[in-house]
Amino acid sequence: MNPLTLSLVLTTMISGTLIVMTSSHWFMTWVGFEMNMLAIIPLLTKEHNPRSTEAATKYFLTQATASMLLMMAAITNLLYTGHWSIMKLINPTASTMMTMALTMKLGLSPFHFWVPEVTQGIPLMSGLILLTWQKLAPLSVLYMIMPLINTNLLLTMSLMSIAIGGWGGLNQTQLRKIMAYSSIAHMGWMMAILTYNPTMTLLNLYLYIPMTITTFMLLMLSSATTTTSLSHMWNKLPLITMLILITMLSLGGLPPLTGFLPKWAIIQEMTKNNNILLPTLMTLLALLNLYFYTRITYTTSLTMFPTMNNMKIKWQFKNLKQTMQLPLMITISTLILPLAPIMMILE
Amino acid sequence: MLKIIIPTIMLIPLTWLSKSNMVWINSTIYSLVISMVCLPLMNQFCDNSLNLSMLFFSDSLSTPLLMLTTWLLPLMIIASQYHMNKESLARKKLYITMMILLQIFLIMTFSATELIMFYILFEATLVPTLIIITRWGGQTERLNAGIYFLFYTLAGSLPLLVALVYTQTTLGSLNMLLIQYLAEPTVHIWGDSLLWLAFMLAFMVKMPLYGLHLWLPKAHVEAPIAGSMVLAAILLKLGGYGMLRITAMLNPTINFMMYPFMMLSLWGMVMTSSICLRQTDLKSLIAYSSVSHMALVIMAILIQTPWSFMGATALMVAHGLTSSLLFCLANSNYERTHSRTMILARGLQTILPLMTAWWLLASLTNLALPPSINLIGELFVTVSMFSWSNFSIILLGINIVITALYTLYMLITTQRGKYTYHIHNIKPSYTRENTLMLLHLAPLLLLMIKPKIILGTMY
Numbered sequence: 001m002n003p004l005t006l007s008l009v010l011t012t013m014i015s016g017t018l019i020v021m022t023s024s025h026w027f028m029t030w031v032g033f034e035m036n037m038l039a040i041i042p043l044l045t046k047e048h049n050p051r052s053t054e055a056a057t058k059y060f061l062t063q064a065t066a067s068m069l070l071m072m073a074a075i076t077n078l079l080y081t082g083h084w085s086i087m088k089l090i091n092p093t094a095s096t097m098m099t100m101a102l103t104m105k106l107g108l109s110p111f112h113f114w115v116p117e118v119t120q121g122i123p124l125m126s127g128l129i130l131l132t133w134q135k136l137a138p139l140s141v142l143y144m145i146m147p148l149i150n151t152n153l154l155l156t157m158s159l160m161s162i163a164i165g166g167w168g169g170l171n172q173t174q175l176r177k178i179m180a181y182s183s184i185a186h187m188g189w190m191m192a193i194l195t196y197n198p199t200m201t202l203l204n205l206y207l208y209i210p211m212t213i214t215t216f217m218l219l220m221l222s223s224a225t226t227t228t229s230l231s232h233m234w235n236k237l238p239l240i241t242m243l244i245l246i247t248m249l250s251l252g253g254l255p256p257l258t259g260f261l262p263k264w265a266i267i268q269e270m271t272k273n274n275n276i277l278l279p280t281l282m283t284l285l286a287l288l289n290l291y292f293y294t295r296i297t298y299t300t301s302l303t304m305f306p307t308m309n310n311m312k313i314k315w316q317f318k319n320l321k322q323t324m325q326l327p328l329m330i331t332i333s334t335l336i337l338p339l340a341p342i343m344m345i346l347e
Numbered sequence: 348m349l350k351i352i353i354p355t356i357m358l359i360p361l362t363w364l365s366k367s368n369m370v371w372i373n374s375t376i377y378s379l380v381i382s383m384v385c386l387p388l389m390n391q392f393c394d395n396s397l398n399l400s401m402l403f404f405s406d407s408l409s410t411p412l413l414m415l416t417t418w419l420l421p422l423m424i425i426a427s428q429y430h431m432n433k434e435s436l437a438r439k440k441l442y443i444t445m446m447i448l449l450q451i452f453l454i455m456t457f458s459a460t461e462l463i464m465f466y467i468l469f470e471a472t473l474v475p476t477l478i479i480i481t482r483w484g485g486q487t488e489r490l491n492a493g494i495y496f497l498f499y500t501l502a503g504s505l506p507l508l509v510a511l512v513y514t515q516t517t518l519g520s521l522n523m524l525l526i527q528y529l530a531e532p533t534v535h536i537w538g539d540s541l542l543w544l545a546f547m548l549a550f551m552v553k554m555p556l557y558g559l560h561l562w563l564p565k566a567h568v569e570a571p572i573a574g575s576m577v578l579a580a581i582l583l584k585l586g587g588y589g590m591l592r593i594t595a596m597l598n599p600t601i602n603f604m605m606y607p608f609m610m611l612s613l614w615g616m617v618m619t620s621s622i623c624l625r626q627t628d629l630k631s632l633i634a635y636s637s638v639s640h641m642a643l644v645i646m647a648i649l650i651q652t653p654w655s656f657m658g659a660t661a662l663m664v665a666h667g668l669t670s671s672l673l674f675c676l677a678n679s680n681y682e683r684t685h686s687r688t689m690i691l692a693r694g695l696q697t698i699l700p701l702m703t704a705w706w707l708l709a710s711l712t713n714l715a716l717p718p719s720i721n722l723i724g725e726l727f728v729t730v731s732m733f734s735w736s737n738f739s740i741i742l743l744g745i746n747i748v749i750t751a752l753y754t755l756y757m758l759i760t761t762q763r764g765k766y767t768y769h770i771h772n773i774k775p776s777y778t779r780e781n782t783l784m785l786l787h788l789a790p791l792l793l794l795m796i797k798p799k800i801i802l803g804t805m806y
Contacts, residue, residue, distance in 0.1 A: 249474060254501075256452075256471040264508070271513045280545075283505040287498060294497065298490055302481040337467075 001046060012039035013133070020137040026074035026084045029141060030067055033105070036137060037063040043129060044122045055121025059130075062114040066104035073097035086144055095148045105138040108191060109160035112184045116168065119180035124225065127176050128216040131183045132209045139190070139205060143198050151195040155278065159285075161188030166288025173227045175219055178292060179212065182251060185289050189266055192282065197269040199346045204262035207333075211259060214247050214329040221321050231299040232314050241301035243330055248297050250334045252290035257334045265343065348403035348458050351417070354381050355454060358447045367436050371428050374443050375421045378450075382417035389414070389800060396524065403458040404524065411664045411801045412588055413457045416581050418790065419671065420450045423573040425783045426675055429682050430483075430571060442483060446573055449475040453581055457588065462511055462521035465592075466504070469549075469585055473500055476582065479574040480566060489569035495562040503552030503559070510545035514596070523592055530596040543600045546593050547608070553586030554641045556608060557615020567634035568687070572678040575630065579637050579674055580667035587641070587663050590648045591656065591803075605649040612649075613739060616642035616746045623753035629677045629689045632757055633670060636713065639750065640666045647728040650735045653805040658727025660803030665712070665721040665791065672709045672787035676702070679780050680761065683773045689757070692773070694766030702776050703762045705784035710758040712791055714751040720794045720801060 001009075016036030023029045037060065044056040077094035078084060089095050100111070107115035119127050142149070165185025172178045186208045193200040218240055224230045233241050250257035263286065267279040358377055365373045388410045391397060396406030405413065423446050431439050449472060456468040473496075481493035515521045518529045552559045567575050594601060619638040626632040640662065647659035679702065680692045696703040715721040725747070732739045799806055 245478075254470065254474060255467040256474075260467070260470075264512075267509055268512045268516075271509060272516050276509060276513055280506050280509045283508065284502065287501055287505070290501070291494070291498065294494065298481065298493075302478065302493075303490070 001042075005042070009039050009042050012036075013043070013129075017133065017137045021140045024086050026071075026077070026086060029086065030071050030074070033063070033067045033070065033137060036134070037067070040126075040129065040134070043126045044118070046123055046126060051121040052123075055118045058114050058121075059118045062111070063105060066101045066111075069097055069101035069104065073101060086141070089145050089148050092150070095145070096150055096153060098145065099142075099149050099153060102138045102142050103157055103191070106135060106187050106191075107180075107184055108157050108187050109164045109184065110157070112161060112164055112168075115184055116172075116177045116180040119176045119183075120174055122176075124176070124216055124220045124223070127179065128213060128220075131179060131216075132212050135183075135187070135205070135209075139201070142191075142194060143201065146194055146198050149195055154191050154195055158188040158190075158192040159278065159281065161185060161191070162282050162285045163288075166285045169292045170288060172292065175225050175227065175230065175296075178296070179215065182289060182293075183212070185286065189262065189282065189286075192278070193266045193269050196273050196275075199343075200262070200265045200269050203265055203343060203346060207258055207262050210329055211247065211251050211333040214326070214333040215244075215251065217323075217326055217329060218244050218247060221319070221323060221326075227296060227299050230296065233300060235314060236316060237319065243326075245297045245301045246334045247330065248293040249290075252293040253286055254290065256337050258332070258336050261337050261340055261343075264340075348399050348405070348454075351381060351385055351413075352451065352454055354384065355447065355451050358450075359444050362440050362443045362447065365440075370436070370439055370443065371424060374447070375424045378417070378420040378424065378447075382414070382421065385414055385417045393806070398460075398524070399458075402460055402464065403455075404460050405458050406804060407806070408591060408660060408803045409457045409588070411660065411803075412581070412584055412667075413454060415584070415664055415667050416450065416453045416457060418786075419576060419580050419667075420446060422671070422675075422783060422786055423576050425779055425786075426572045426576060426678060428779060429777075442479070442573075445475045445479050446577070449479070449577060453585075456585060460522055460524065462523060462526070462592070463515065465523075465589070466508060466511055469589065470501070470504060472582060472585065473497060476574065476578065479577075480570040483571045484569040484574070485571065486569060488565065492562075492565035492569035496566040499552050499555075499559065499562040500549075504549035506545035507549035510542055513542070518596075523595075527595040530598075532598040535600060539600045540604055543597055543604045546597065547590065547604075550586040550589040550593070551608065551645065553589070554583060554645050555586070555638060556645060557611045557618065557638065557642060560615070560619070560638045563638055564631050564634045567637070567674075568628065568630045572674065572681075575674040575678075576671045579633070579670035583637060583641055584663045584667055587644050587648065587659060590645070591659065594648060594651060601649065601651065609646055609649055612642040612646045613742045615639075616646075617742055617749065620746055620749040620753060624749065624756060626753075627689060628687045629680065629757070629761070630674065630687050632689070632753065633673045633677060636673075636750070636753065637666070637670050639746065640670075643725065643728050643746075646732060650731060652731045652734070654727050654734075655731035656805045657802040658724050658731060660724075661720055661798060661801045662724025662728060664794075664801040665719070665724050668787055668791045669709060669712045669721060672705070672784060672791070673713065675780075675783050675787065676706055676709055679776070684769075689760050691767065691769075693760055694762070694764045694770075695773075696762045697766050698770060698773055699776050701781060702784075705781070705788065706758055706762050708788055708792075709784075710754045712788075714754040715747070718795050720791065720798050723798050723802075 013036055016032045016039060019032030020029050041056050041060060044059060045052045073094045077089050077091050080091040089098060104111040119130060162185050165181045165188060169178050169181030190201045190204045221240055222233055222237060250259035253259045253263045270279045358374060361377060362374050388405050391407045391410060396404050398404045424443060431442055452468050452471045456465055459465040459468060477493050477497050481489055511521060555563050567578055570578060616639050619635045623632045623635045644659045644662050647655035681687055684692045712719045712721050715725045729743050732743055794801060
């Protein structure tokens with residue numbers, strides 16, 4: 001993309017999110033969301049093919065609907081309370097509508113249908129931005145209106161998301177769809193704890209974003225978009241296969257890797273609030289997620305040459321892609337469980 | 348405890364920086380040295396534990412298991428030398444690194460003070476084991492075996508996490524030394540039964556209990572020799588160790604919740620022993636015998652008498668050494684014939700007489716011949732089971748007989764009788780293999796002299 005255009009688009013996208021995060025008037029929140037959405041559309045259609053156009057259209061439609069719902073909720077609140085202030089979304093109708101609007105933006109169940117299809121149609125870099133940066137704005141608004149959200153609604157949505165994120169990813173071989181379902185499941189975990197202790201939502205977000213960035217960076221190194229192309233990696237970049245193994249296990253939430261920390265913290269906060277059956281269900285459903293991550297590692301690293309991989313050997317080109325940030329990201333995504341007491345600074 | 352953990356962590360740079368002809372030697376020697384460093388821990392108080400720091404402690408229950416763990420690492424490395432011969436240097440080092448990583452987690456698990464730390468490390472042992480089984484196993488079935496292993500254990504232990512966190516918020520602390528005083532028996536509500544199940548199922552799956560044992564034959568059979576050794580010797584004992592620690596908290600629910608598991612164990616013990624009589628696969632036979640022995644341990648822990656706890660601990664240590672020894676012997680057959688079928692390598696006494704001696708001793712300890720420590724374990728368990736219920740002696744007696752039957756079947760099929768016609772392919776025993784068997788047998792036979800070490804906290 002033309003560097004000038006790219007910088008313009010990125011600036012708009014970033015400032016859109018920042019406007020959402022720093023606003024105290026519902027109108028500015030809406031403006032920020034719209035700026036963000038319009039700016040990211042060119043990024044989604046970087047490759048000019050019909051699939052990207054379809055993905056961008058689906059993204060636009062859902063996000064525009066959600067923004068309109070957000071505006072409707074704000075105006076309903078205005079009708080009943082007479083002000084536009086974000087912190088005082090007191091009317092339950094407005095609060096429910098706002099929750100639904102924001103969860104539609106996040107891709108939480110039952111509004112998750114757009115996430116796999118949009119993620120699949122766009123290049124890996126845009127997918128990365130979609131699954132990480134775009135979550136920041138809605139989550140910040142949810143964090144701000146947290147006391148007024150209906151817990152039952154949110155818990156239902158999050159349990160459904162974890163279930164759908166688990167079961168939906170089981171039949172996938174396309175890596176971008178797998179990451180999309182992973183995002184749905186992780187959003188479910190984040191939303192479950194929002195009304196109890198939103199600090200843990202933020203913790204989960206702060207750890208989910210590095211893990212997703214790491215995964216996408218590893219995929220971008222060999223431009224792998226399907227499980228099949230990942231299985232060629234043993235020949236070209238053998239060290240990366242090992243890193244994919246531990247990153248996937250970390251995403252799945254296996255101790256002693258980082259991905260376990262948000263799950264542990266969320267379970268702890270929920271049991272402190274006497275909610276015991278739900279975390280049990282959530283963790284058991286997270287096992288489904290772990291299954292398809294493990295399956296990826298099977299074709300990638302655990303069945304390396306010479307015992308067996310049916311994959312043909314590809315022509316080995318010199319690897320010119322930069323891997324500069326990769327060691328730091330890998331370390332963050334897999335090794336910081338012993339640093340769990342640092343969570344105290346989030347209090 | 349750091350004097351054991353830090354050297355074990357340092358084994359990893361040792362492996363990666365060794366020259367190609369020194370890799371096996373270095374790692375074996377230094378892991379043996381570490382197990383020697385572990386020995387002074389045996390110097391235990393008889394009514395208390397060695398509280399070494401805020402995080403780690405060792406008492407008469409964890410010390411024998413810790414010794415078993417550190418003793419087993421050099422043995423695993425010795426056993427793996429043959430099948431790793433053809434791999435590249437980096438792969439050899441990676442394999443040893445996986446074993447060392449597993450060792451680190453196991454040492455920390457057995458010496459953990461806080462139950463949640465125990466849990467995290469308990470789960471952490473799954474990852475290196477999964478990698479060892481799936482990456483270096485022999486047949487395509489190993490993929491399925493790895494998945495079964497991982498998911499059975501995880502599905503059982505995730506409710507344990509929730510239960511532990513819940514108990515921490517209600518009791519205040521999960522320090523193993525404190526919970527025996529903090530947890531008071533109260534009036535029973537049905538939610539207590541669910542909580543009990545959440546606590547126990549994780550360890551039941553790990554042991555394994557008869558109905559939940561499906562992962563074990565797969566994982567043991569498909570794993571390479573080091574994987575089989577560590578699975579049979581240590582990882583199963585993690586379940587027993589966890590149960591022994593947690594039962595301090597579980598009165599009085601355990602008094603009636605134990606009945607289904609007692610029934611499953613009693614029946615499963617006889618069932619799995621009987622299946623051993625019909626096995627053609629040697630490793631599968633040893634795997635099912637592990638299930639049978641561990642069923643005894645489960646029963647002993649559930650009835651919670653002093654004698655049964657002593658028997659459970661002794662049986663765990665004895666079975667660890669015996670089962671690992673049997674797997675090594677089966678592996679020596681596998682290396683020669685590249686098949687696990689028992690009848691393909693029979694009549695070995697005529698060709699490998701020293702190996703027959705090891706087979707004989709292994710079989711004798713497996714069928715709990717007096718005065719071996721296996722007998723001490725089984726005898727204590729049988730006697731305390733008899734005091735719990737007179738009728739259980741029938742099934743226990745049947746099990747002892749069937750154990751003897753399949754062990755002798757295994758011994759006679761592999762060692763006695765006429766040798767096969769493809770016998771000229773079988774190479775003589777390496778010194779390395781004889782060393783391996785002796786290093787397994789020596790503790791087993793020497794512990795006969797002072798079994799107090801392995802009798803655990805109740806002595």
